[in-house]
Amino acid sequence: MSMQDTLSPMAVPAPPAAPIRRQYPLLAIALAMAVFSAAIAFFANAFWLSALTSAMALSLSVAGVAVLYGQLGLVSLCQFALVGVGGWVTLRIGHAFQPPFEASLLAGGVVAALLGLVFGLPALRLRGLYLALVTLMLAGAFQIVISAWGFPDGGPGFLGRADGSGRAMLPRPALAAEAISYFLYTAAIATLGLMLVQAHKITRPGRAWALIRKGETVAISSGVNVLAYKAWAFALSGFLAGIAGGLLAGNVGQLEGRAFSAFESLNLFALATVGGAFHWYGAVIAGLLLRALPALLTDLGIDGYVTIGIFGVALFHALATAPSGIAGQIAVLLARFTRGGER
Template sequence: MNRALAAHWPTALRLLGIVALGVLVPNQFGAGWLSTLTTCVVVSLPAAGVGLLYGELGLTSLTQFAFAGLGGWIALRLGIGFGWPMPLLILAAVVVTAVFGAILSIPALRLRDLYLALVTLMVAASVNIALNAAGFPNGGGGFLGYQKVGKLSRLPRPSFATSDAAYFRLVLAHAAVVFLLFGLVKRSAVGRAWALTAQSEGAARSAGVKVTQLKVLAFAMAAAVSGLAGALIAGQLGQLAPSTFQPANSILLFALVVIGGARSPLGWCLAALLYRAAPYLLDQWGVDGNIATMIFGAAVIFNLLSAPGGMAEQFKGAGRKLIGLVAGMRRPSAPVAPDAEGLPA
């Protein structure tokens, strides 16, 4: 096979896959699943942010849902208060959360690992307190745009994506663009500098890597995609509540990204599916909600134990074996995948 062509066919295949998802999911699934899967695609964005920080730089951030809440708040405030169109809302949410993300990188420049994780958890708790106290904009006046009484206002969906199917495709397109961008950045000089920084910050600095700027960039990117997710949820639901953006959800998402595989887009998707589709499936099977929580907790522990590199790596390993078998090539089985989280050690 032509080498150049061979290098491109995975990308083409992925694009084809995304288009297929966009066509098939709304046709093949009922309204409940479509809504669940829309949320899964939205959640894959903050999952990508967690994956970027943890997989590339070994940094733990537990603020993803807090930033999503912030993005959602901005979208509702500007959309309901001033009638801005969806693209502008998304832009505003992305820009503002990126700025907040950059601010959050200040602790990240000074603190590491567990310290950073716990600090980001406190930030997440603070945002949740603020969201509970301020409420999401619902048609009121003032800076907060919240009213205790009076008719509840909702954010309308954009005219080109009013149906659930169209909105799913809109969300999918956004996720595809983000994943593509993340992939490009990871393969660029920036990505290589991240990898070096994760290995040894001292070595990176002596090699002339601008560590500070690169960390700020990573945090801003992770926050921005969360802000994007928040704006998309706001558009999906029309109204929001703080319970969607609790700190516990961010911890859970982190655990799921580790389980799925922090370094691969497949891992981010798996994390998002585990986050929303798995509980929904248990519900479909008639499992009591509390029992489902128990199963979920046990699954988190079990998967952290059994798949250090994340499920994505296992799938890829299995996939490679399968391809090898199909092609009938005699080569050693797929090498052990690099341990995603072990990278910085």
């Protein structure tokens, strides 16, 4: 037994067996997200629209975690740093050149994908606890850099700072300037991101990732380019995180470096586990836990830091009794209901 095998506390559960693992059609994702988004847009007030817009954006980042953890069994703890990268690039390009919002957003996603690929280089040789520690240190390094440098605030030029003259807000896209329309805009992009991930799972990349998860020797003997498909997964995960960061920047108009600490990357991964990394709607559940639950407590006059304890208990419960997360438990109930209906 190798030393890596002995360090197994970071071992991840295998994807759940059928029928829990049953793939959902892409059209079902679009329909479910459309119904959910329409209900929120109709009933939510301004406070909740802002919180749920952030939740929808972060669900993209959680979907990126699910690609690495759910498909490859890789524990990467720098995902929220990549959200910050996407937000930084979106803000910087938006302030400096004033292109259409979509161009700034796409640039943030591409840069985060490239950086995610760089962050994923250790995964070519490391797994388990070693990879988790390396990526956590990378998240800490980003926290130090961004705290010293600061986020763009509308100063002149690409790296300009608005020294005491007031911070400029990043304009939202022209077709989504209002709170409701921007929520629907974010939900639509989140839906496309979730469908993109699902499409990967049910096509060739998903089959390659499944073989790599079983064992790299098995994958190589089956003709899978292990390095290429691992790099693909990290680039996709980084791209989704970068898009999430750009959407967050558009939601509030500016971002703070304090919001992208290494702890937030840990929190994001923990809630990806709680929400469920093996089902597409697990990302939505995790996004709601990240933003909607603290907003609910704040609305009730309860300190939002209480969520740290709640998330800790939820993570313990997930690891001990429900490794497939809340989404996995929902899938089991749906499967039982379906079988009962067929009788």
